[in-house]
Each structure stands twice: as C-alpha cells, then as structure tokens.
Amino acid sequence: DQQVKQNSPSLSVQEGRISILNCDYTNSMFDYFLWYKKYPAEGPTFLISISSIKDKNEDGRFTVFLNKSAKHLSLHIVPSQPGDSAVYFCAATDFGNEKLTFGTGTRLTIIP
Amino acid sequence: GAGVSQTPSNKVTEKGKYVELRCDPISGHTALYWYRQSLGQGPEFLIYFQGTGAADDSGLPNDRFFAVRPEGSVSTLKIQRTERGDSAVYLCASSLQGTGANVLTFGAGSRLTVL
Numbered sequence: 001d002q003q004v005k006q007n008s009p010s011l012s013v014q015e016g017r018i019s020i021l022n023c024d025y026t027n028s029m030f031d032y033f034l035w036y037k038k039y040p041a042e043g044p045t046f047l048i049s050i051s052s053i054k055d056k057n058e059d060g061r062f063t064v065f066l067n068k069s070a071k072h073l074s075l076h077i078v079p080s081q082p083g084d085s086a087v088y089f090c091a092a093t094d095f096g097n098e099k100l101t102f103g104t105g106t107r108l109t110i111i112p
Numbered sequence: 113g114a115g116v117s118q119t120p121s122n123k124v125t126e127k128g129k130y131v132e133l134r135c136d137p138i139s140g141h142t143a144l145y146w147y148r149q150s151l152g153q154g155p156e157f158l159i160y161f162q163g164t165g166a167a168d169d170s171g172l173p174n175d176r177f178f179a180v181r182p183e184g185s186v187s188t189l190k191i192q193r194t195e196r197g198d199s200a201v202y203l204c205a206s207s208l209q210g211t212g213a214n215v216l217t218f219g220a221g222s223r224l225t226v227l
Contacts, residue, residue, distance in 0.1 A: 004154075034215070043116070043203055043218030044155065089154050098143070098168055100216070102154030 003027045004092050006103035014111050019077040021106050023090030026071065030092040034100065035064060035075050038087045047088075048075070051095075077108075085110045114138075116219035118204050124225045125194055133189040133222045137206030144187050145216060146179055147203040155203055161187060194226045 005024045013019045023033075031052035036044035050057040050064045050073065057064050063076045077084055090103040117136040125131055137144050143162055147155035157171040164184045172178075176194075181187040191198055201223045205216035 006154075036218075041220060043205070043220050045218070046215040049215070091154075098145070098160040098162075099157045099171070100155075102147075102156070104152065104154050 001026075002104075003030075004090055004101050004103040006088075006090055006106050008106050009104070010107040010109070012109045012111055013080050015082060016079045019075075019080045019084065019108055019110070021075040021077075021088050021090075021108065023073045023075075023103055024071060025073075025092050027092070027094075027101070028071070029094045030101075032093050032095050033064070033066060033073050034091045034093075035062075036089045036091060036102075038089065038105070044089055080108075080110045082110050082112055084108060116204055116206055116217055118202075118219035118222050120222055121220065122223045122225075124227065126227050127194060127196060129194050129226075131191045131194055131224060133191075133202050133204075133224070135187045135189070135204030135219060137185065137187070137204070138217055139185075141206035141208055141217075142184070143207045143209065144181060145205040145207075146187070146189050147205065147218075148200045149203055149221070150200045158189070158202075191224075194224075196226050199224055199226045 034049040035047040037047045038044040048059050048062045050066050066073045087105045087107045089105045091100040119134045145160050146158040149155045159179050160168040161181045176192045178190045201221040203221045205218040
C-alpha cells in the first residue's frame, strides 16, 4: 500500500524553464509534507516543507503547493538550473510521529 | 562531526552471514533514524531512537534486524542470517529534537549486497 505516490519516475526540463514535480497521498492523517533532493552516492537532503495549515510555502526558487482536498502537492522550481538535476522525493508524516513515509522519487534532468 | 557518517559505504556479504552497519550522527542530535532504500523505491522507515532507547521500531521487517544506540550517540544496525532480499542502501539520519516535524539530516548510506 503506497501511501505517498510520485507517478512520474522521470522528468526533463529545459534550463531556465519551470520544473513541476507532483506527489499524491492517500493517508488523510498526514499533515506535514517535505521534499528531499538526492544526488547519486549521497544521502537525501532537505529542500522545503509545508504544514497542512498552509497551501503554499516559498523558499527562493522553490515553492511547494498543497491541495488538501485533492491530497496532492507539487514542487515548483523556477528558473530550473543544471544543478537541480537530481532525484526528488516527496515525504509525509503526521505531526508528532517520527516516521516519514516517502514516495518512490522523480528523477529530474535539466537540459542546458 | 560536521555531518552524519556511515560505515562501511559498501558491504558485500554472502547469504546467511551476519552484518553490522554503523552510524555516527551529528554531534548533539538526540534523535537517530534508520531507513532502508531498495532499488527503485523511496527510503523506508526502520527504527527511531530518542537518546539511547528505541522509541519506534515498527519498521524493522523481522527479528533478524536489530539496532542499538548504547550511549545515545553512535548506532549500529545488525542483520543476522542475511538474505538476498536484504540488499539495499541503509540510510541513517539524525535530528536535533525529534519532534516529528524536524528536518532529518541523512548520511550517504551503506550499500549492502547479499550474494
């Protein structure tokens, strides 16, 4: 039972354009969501998060949108840069729970 | 240390052998986590320590897996009678407070291959 789903295994975007990565979840108890970025041979690194009391959180080039009714979140990167090429994982938890439930990841490739 | 350190970075073993994977968290981080990432999957929760005690071990797949953190710092994940299905990257992470919404800092992982 995949509670966090990233249905696009890969995405290619031209440098300078917007990258949109999508994530869906099924567990209505989830109320805190995170995006992690992973380069090869490195551990995942935290990128941005959002609480369910918000529908948007922005940090520089990165914005996360949350649609609670659709149980859907997305990560927008604009403008996309070559260094953004990595695997992006969506993760979710319910506040107070130490477990993060991860999606299967989306490999983003930025084309120069 | 500056980051989360995991050793070994790579381990190849034979089916049935015993394996230990070590994690050295960021100094001062009281919460420590083990995750497992199989090929093509996202990280999967195994166990969480707050200090020396395992606060949540619900993700350990079976009794062949065990983890300790005797002094509240370094942790060791122990796998007995390894099976080919145990092949994965084992990720360790730590955080300052472990309150459920904290950001985890991950190590680079230990890649385990069971032949």
